[in-house]
Amino acid sequence: MHDARTAARLPVQADRPCPIHPLAMQLTFDDGPGPSTRALLDALATARCPATFFALGCHLRTDLAVAVRMLHEGHTLGNHTFSHAPAGALSIDALIDEIHRTDRLIRAAYRTADLRPPDSIPLRLPYGVRPGDRRLSALRQLGRSHVGWTGLFEDWLTRPAAQLATSMRRHIVEQRARGEAATLCLHDGSPRGETRDATVQAVRLLLQV
Ligand SMILES: [Zn+2]
Numbered sequence: 001m002h003d004a005r006t007a008a009r010l011p012v013q014a015d016r017p018c019p020i021h022p023l024a025m026q027l028t029f030d031d032g033p034g035p036s037t038r039a040l041l042d043a044l045a046t047a048r049c050p051a052t053f054f055a056l057g058c059h060l061r062t063d064l065a066v067a068v069r070m071l072h073e074g075h076t077l078g079n080h081t082f083s084h085a086p087a088g089a090l091s092i093d094a095l096i097d098e099i100h101r102t103d104r105l106i107r108a109a110y111r112t113a114d115l116r117p118p119d120s121i122p123l124r125l126p127y128g129v130r131p132g133d134r135r136l137s138a139l140r141q142l143g144r145s146h147v148g149w150t151g152l153f154e155d156w157l158t159r160p161a162a163q164l165a166t167s168m169r170r171h172i173v174e175q176r177a178r179g180e181a182a183t184l185c186l187h188d189g190s191p192r193g194e195t196r197d198a199t200v201q202a203v204r205l206l207l208q209v
C-alpha cells in the first residue's frame with residue numbers, strides 16, 4: 001500500500017471555482033519539469049487550481065525557471081530525487097545525496113522567486129514506497145515523511161485524454177463517497193524528458209478550462 005497524503009490542499013476559490021469537488025481534491029505531478037510543464041501551468045492558472053510538483057533534480061538543474069514560475073503561481077515544489085533511480089538501485093548514502101542535491105535546487109528556486117523555502121520540502125520517492133522498502137531508512141535518517149497518493153492513472157502510457165479525465169473524475173467521486181480527499185498522482189514529465197500532452201489535456205478536461 002502507498003502511504004497516501006491525508007491533508008488535502010484546497011484549490012483557490014475565486015471568481016471561477018474549481019468545478020470538480022473543490023474541497024476534496026489535490027493534484028500532484030511527478031517526474032518533471034519537462035516539455036509539457038508550461039502548458040500544464042497555463043491550464044492550472046486558468047482554473048486557479050494549485051498543485052504540488054514532485055520534481056526531479058536532473059530536470060531542475062537545466063530548467064530552474066519553470067520551477068520559479070510554479071512558486072510564483074502558488075504551487076508547491078516537492079523532491080522526487082535527482083535521477084529517478086528505482087528501489088534498490090542506489091545505496092542509502094547515495095539516495096540521501098540525491099535527495100540533498102534536489103533539495104538544494106528547490107531551495108535555489110525559492111530564493112530566485114524571492115520566497116522563503118519551507119523548513120521541510122515534501123518528498124515522494126520514485127515508484128512510491130511499500131512496507132519493508134529499504135529506502136524508508138533514508139527517510140528516517142533525514143526525519144522526512146513520504147507523500148503518497150490515493151489515485152494513479154497510468155498517464156505515462158499512451159491513453160486518450162478523455163479516458164484519463166474520466167478515470168480521474170471517477171476516483172474523486174469514489175474518494176468522496178468514502179469521505180476521503182483524493183490525491184491524484186499524475187506526470188508532467190518523465191526521467192527521459194518526454195512530453196505529457198494527454199495528461200495536460202486530461203487536466204484541462206477535469207478542470208473544464
Ligand atoms: Zn516518478
